[in-house]
Amino acid sequence: MLTRPPPLQLQLDNNRPPVQPLAQVKTLVSQIYQTNWRNFVIGVAVINALRSLISASNAFQDVGVDYLNHVPKLARISTALGAMYIAVAVIELYGVFSVSMQRLGFIQVYAYLAFVSALLVTVTGFIGSVSYFVLADDVVRECVSLALNGKLDSKSLFSGDPWPRKVLSLKATQDPWSSESITQALSVFIFSLLPSVAFFLLAYFYYRQITDSRHPASLCVSGPRSAIHLEAYPEANYSPLYNGTPPPYSDDIADALRAPGRRSKKPRPRPSVGPLVLPSMVQSASPYGVTPGPPSFGPSRNYQPGSAFFTIGSDDGRFMN
Numbered sequence: 290m291l292t293r294p295p296p297l298q299l300q301l302d303n304n305r306p307p308v309q310p311l312a313q314v315k316t317l318v319s320q321i322y323q324t325n326w327r328n329f330v331i332g333v334a335v336i337n338a339l340r341s342l343i344s345a346s347n348a349f350q351d352v353g354v355d356y357l358n359h360v361p362k363l364a365r366i367s368t369a370l371g372a373m374y375i376a377v378a379v380i381e382l383y384g385v386f387s388v389s390m391q392r393l394g395f396i397q398v399y400a401y402l403a404f405v406s407a408l409l410v411t412v413t414g415f416i417g418s419v420s421y422f423v424l425a426d427d428v429v430r431e432c433v434s435l436a437l438n439g440k441l442d443s444k445s446l447f448s449g450d451p452w453p454r455k456v457l458s459l460k461a462t463q464d465p466w467s468s469e470s471i472t473q474a475l476s477v478f479i480f481s482l483l484p485s486v487a488f489f490l491l492a493y494f495y496y497r498q499i500t501d502s503r504h505p506a507s508l509c510v511s512g513p514r515s516a517i518h519l520e521a522y523p524e525a526n527y528s529p530l531y532n533g534t535p536p537p538y539s540d541d542i543a544d545a546l547r548a549p550g551r552r553s554k555k556p557r558p559r560p561s562v563g564p565l566v567l568p569s570m571v572q573s574a575s576p577y578g579v580t581p582g583p584p585s586f587g588p589s590r591n592y593q594p595g596s597a598f599f600t601i602g603s604d605d606g607r608f609m610n
Contacts, residue, residue, distance in 0.1 A: 322494070322504075327388055327391075330492060330495050335385055342375075345372075345374035348371030360424075360427040360431050362424055370413050373409045373413050376409055381406065400496040408485075410485040411481050411482050414480060415477055418477045421446075421469075422470065
């Protein structure tokens with residue numbers, strides 16, 4: 290006895306091969322972004338805080354030196370620089386605290402404060418460079434005064450080369466001032482603008498990491514997808530079967546879900562019993578509704594023009610001439 294083999298189960302369609310997913314190429318930037326920058330941000334923030342505290346200490350020390358040498362303009366500038374360095378140090382210490390605590394709200398505030406910190410660092414470098422050129426006479430006179438007293442190292446500006454240790458004339462001070470002017474101009478970009486922008490981008494991208502739900506360092510608490518969908522569309526109606534109207538017996542279902550003590554005592558409605566009414570047959574506009582009927586073996590009929598008639602089917606299944 291021949292048996293029919295089972296149908297062939299094809300794993301792949303011969304005419305339409307499966308679509309191969311595109312392999313995602315991992316670039317160096319994406320791999321760097323996928324790493325957790327938490328420890329790196331903390332380390333850089335600590336370095337910036339220490340650097341700012343040292344700069345603030347030098348600035349406030351320069352204030353006393355400037356007043357002793359009767360250059361009040363340089364003293365006021367040193368005071369402003371010291372205050373801004375203190376503000377930068379406070380922001381960086383707050384950044385170390387917020388990143389270490391791993392609190393999303395604190396880190397969000399620090400992301401905004403990092404921009405303020407970068408702006409302050411750039412402004413301090415710009416003010417220091419501008420004052421070096423605008424108040425050149427005060428700088429040269431103060432250098433001569435400190436060199437004659439043997440206290441040239443008491444001010445941070447004159448602590449290194451090319452400033453001479455012993456100065457006997459203004460000419461010997463003007464030459465070092467001219468050679469140092471190029472360094473002062475470049476220091477705004479090398480030691481102020483570029484580092485501050487780089488660290489601000491570091492803090493900003495770390496904030497992007499903790500707010501990215503797909504990143505391993507994310508701090509966002511994601512709820513179930515259904516809850517998120519209902520929260521995003523609270524007024525949406527997803528019941529097209531009932532066209533916006535409540536389904537039948539919805540009150541009974543809600544009443545059954547309540548606690549036994551809170552259920553309503555109203556009688557449950559029962560469906561009324563009546564004769565079953567069937568809908569009439571659908572009338573069709575097709576020409577098949579007009580037929581000559583079954584064959585007849587009676588007397589012949591007259592098929593002359595004007596005297597033809599047809600047999601039409603009625604609704605109850607009978608035929609009428």
